[in-house]
Amino acid sequence: MNEPQIRQATARDVNELVELEKLSFVSDKITKRQFKYLINQGKARILLAELDGKTIGYAILLTPTTSKRSRLYSIAVKSSYRGRGIGRAIIGKVIGIAAALEYEELSLEVRKSDLNTIKIYEEEGFRILKELPGYYEDGTDGIRMVRGITKRDLGDLKSRHSLLGRLFFGIKAGRGAA
Numbered sequence: 590m591n592e593p594q595i596r597q598a599t600a601r602d603v604n605e606l607v608e609l610e611k612l613s614f615v616s617d618k619i620t621k622r623q624f625k626y627l628i629n630q631g632k633a634r635i636l637l638a639e640l641d642g643k644t645i646g647y648a649i650l651l652t653p654t655t656s657k658r659s660r661l662y663s664i665a666v667k668s669s670y671r672g673r674g675i676g677r678a679i680i681g682k683v684i685g686i687a688a689a690l691e692y693e694e695l696s697l698e699v700r701k702s703d704l705n706t707i708k709i710y711e712e713e714g715f716r717i718l719k720e721l722p723g724y725y726e727d728g729t730d731g732i733r734m735v736r737g738i739t740k741r742d743l744g745d746l747k748s749r750h751s752l753l754g755r756l757f758f759g760i761k762a763g764r765g766a767a
């Protein structure tokens with residue numbers, strides 16, 4: 590398999606994102622209108638994973654200007670590509686971007702029953718912060734997890750010449766404007 594490429598999503602990717610969202614979640618689905626808003630209003634970064642020109646995964650990082658805590662709002666990998674490390678790769682890049690934007694924490698919510706995903710997050714350094722009874726639209730319980738972010742999390746974003754480095758240096762100027 591070729592290596593998936595991860596880049597920032599643009600307004601042109603919205604239809605692909607909506608399709609992936611429909612396939613990935615049973616409730617609390619992000620709509621086309623919400624994706625457009627997230628891309629255009631500048632308070633989020635959407636990463637898209639592509640393989641051979643096809644969208645196979647994405648993540649949304651919310652980047653508030655008034656808080657030192659960023660939020661991994663959503664992440665999904667197309668079912669036929671799961672279990673190959675793509676989800677972890679996307680999480681790693683989200684963490685790197687949160688570090689580049691100088692956030693001190695990254696939080697997320699996950700279904701309490703989704704033990705496989707909770708395990709991935711724990712292995713990526715997140716810890717359980719609190720329980721969220723009835724958090725989801727279908728009434729299921731959630732948990733909030735959080736991870737500290739430090740300069741060490743910059744990882745390969747440090748290199749100006751790497752693809753991700755270019756993404757980082759492109760992004761860095763953007764935060765103040767958001």
Ligand SMILES: CC(C)(COP(=O)(O)OP(=O)(O)OC[C@H]1O[C@@H](n2cnc3c(N)ncnc32)[C@H](O)[C@@H]1OP(=O)(O)O)[C@@H](O)C(=O)NCCC(=O)NCCS
Binds near residue numbers: 672
């Ligand atoms: C959560 C999610 C993004 C993970 O993506 P992924 O590409 O499968 O993640 P990875 O391959 O990096 O890691 C998956 C882990 O589950 C294991 N796994 C094995 N087979 C798997 C399979 N068929 N499907 C998923 N995970 C599998 C992997 O071995 C891996 O663990 P390891 O690294 O210890 O071996 C993906 O499962 C998904 O899109 N789920 C539906 C949407 C969702 O629930 N998002 C999270 C909302 S909080």
